Amino acid sequence: MTGTLAPSVSHHVISTILRHDAKQTSYKIALLRALNDVVLAYPDADTDGHEHVAVPLRMLAEAWIAYYWPFVDPLEPPVLQGVPSLRGDRPRHDVSFRPHLEKLRRTVEEIYGPSGPDGGWHLVEHMRIERKRRHYPAALVELYDAALRQTQKAIRQPIQYAGAGTWTVFDRPRRAALLPDHAHLPGVRPSDVCVAVPAELWRAFHDVSLWVEALCIHEWSLFTARMAGDPTWRGRAYTLLTERPDNRLPIGWERNQIDIMMHEGTHFDCPWTGKRLAPGAYHLDHIVPVSIYPFHELWNLVPADAHFNAHQKRARLPGVEALRRSLPRLAGTYEAYGASRQLSPALRGDVAIRFTRSDTSAHGVASSVSHLVERIATARNVARF
Numbered sequence: 001m002t003g004t005l006a007p008s009v010s011h012h013v014i015s016t017i018l019r020h021d022a023k024q025t026s027y028k029i030a031l032l033r034a035l036n037d038v039v040l041a042y043p044d045a046d047t048d049g050h051e052h053v054a055v056p057l058r059m060l061a062e063a064w065i066a067y068y069w070p071f072v073d074p075l076e077p078p079v080l081q082g083v084p085s086l087r088g089d090r091p092r093h094d095v096s097f098r099p100h101l102e103k104l105r106r107t108v109e110e111i112y113g114p115s116g117p118d119g120g121w122h123l124v125e126h127m128r129i130e131r132k133r134r135h136y137p138a139a140l141v142e143l144y145d146a147a148l149r150q151t152q153k154a155i156r157q158p159i160q161y162a163g164a165g166t167w168t169v170f171d172r173p174r175r176a177a178l179l180p181d182h183a184h185l186p187g188v189r190p191s192d193v194c195v196a197v198p199a200e201l202w203r204a205f206h207d208v209s210l211w212v213e214a215l216c217i218h219e220w221s222l223f224t225a226r227m228a229g230d231p232t233w234r235g236r237a238y239t240l241l242t243e244r245p246d247n248r249l250p251i252g253w254e255r256n257q258i259d260i261m262m263h264e265g266t267h268f269d270c271p272w273t274g275k276r277l278a279p280g281a282y283h284l285d286h287i288v289p290v291s292i293y294p295f296h297e298l299w300n301l302v303p304a305d306a307h308f309n310a311h312q313k314r315a316r317l318p319g320v321e322a323l324r325r326s327l328p329r330l331a332g333t334y335e336a337y338g339a340s341r342q343l344s345p346a347l348r349g350d351v352a353i354r355f356t357r358s359d360t361s362a363h364g365v366a367s368s369v370s371h372l373v374e375r376i377a378t379a380r381n382v383a384r385f
Contacts, residue, residue: 010204025082043375069120209379297350
């Protein structure tokens with residue numbers, strides 16, 4: 001595919017793939033949902049002057065591991081995600097990466113206990129961050145990487161067959177190093193194999209993100225019910241597909257570092273109320289709640305007034321005025337992180353994999369975070385305070 005797409009054409013492409021493309025597996029639905037989530041997670045990607053955005057298959061595969069996680073519960077019968085078929089005289093897996101994902105989930109639960117349908121989100125976000133990844137057993141990391149590789153292979157299929165014919169919506173994936181004229185997302189490595197997403201299609205995902213998410217879930221639920229031959233699976237699939245992490249995240253290391261800083265005399269003010277916080281008497285707040293998107297990165301964790309966080313903010317995003325008032329206090333928090341021998345490299349690394357802006361000062365990071373919050377709130381029509 002060459003050239004650019006008009007906005008109206010981009011919207012039509014998305015809806016046509018979801019509603020009318022032939023589907024032997026749920027791959028095409030998963031591809032569009034993953035692209036939609038990547039657009040949401042990288043709202044400051046600069047498409048100006050670029051006809052395409054290079055999206056690593058690795059990022060899409062990470063999303064797929066989270067999406068398909070509930071369908072490989074080791075204690076339940078397999079939830080089919082494709083038309084049963086034979087390879088010779090032997091049954092063929094409904095999705096090619098199922099054995100690897102089943103083994104990964106089974107191993108995770110043998111070590112840590114039941115993970116639930118949202119467990120894939122936790123694992124993926126931890127594996128993306130090196131300081132969290134290195135705390136997992138080496139054998140588990142190897143299983144995760146193997147599942148990721150197999151999933152990337154599977155993703156090539158819907159990229160090729162999306163739309164009418166082959167390579168009509170997306171070009172053949174290529175290494176990032178061979179796509180110098182494309183916009184690149186933060187953290188993309190030259191060796192990453194990427195799909196080139198037309199810039200207009202990228203913007204269309206942002207403009208209709210909430211609608212795309214809803215239609216993906218709807219069509220995926222219907223597909224799962226058809227594969228099961230049981231209409232009651234429509235509701236069950238919807239529940240599995242909409243599970244998102246809660247606040248049970250292991251953030252003890254970050255909190256411990258902040259406690260040490262407080263005891264050593266560093267002051268933190270709640271970004272939402274301005275209240276001076278005392279050691280042990282605060283919440284470590286996710287600016288973007290994990291129920292909206294499970295960012296495990298340090299820029300998303302800030303000390304906050306415990307009462308306000310529990311009773312006012314909850315799972316909401318700050319509104320425009322709250323964001324404006326919070327900017328100097330967020331900058332103060334990031335400045336304190338930057339002065340910490342432990343937190344400074346973590347913050348730099350987490351900012352580098354999320355934001356494209358060159359200003360990495362405390363005020364620059366606060367501005368980038370504010371922009372991300374505003375774009376997510378607009379894209380998903382999230383409740384705000």
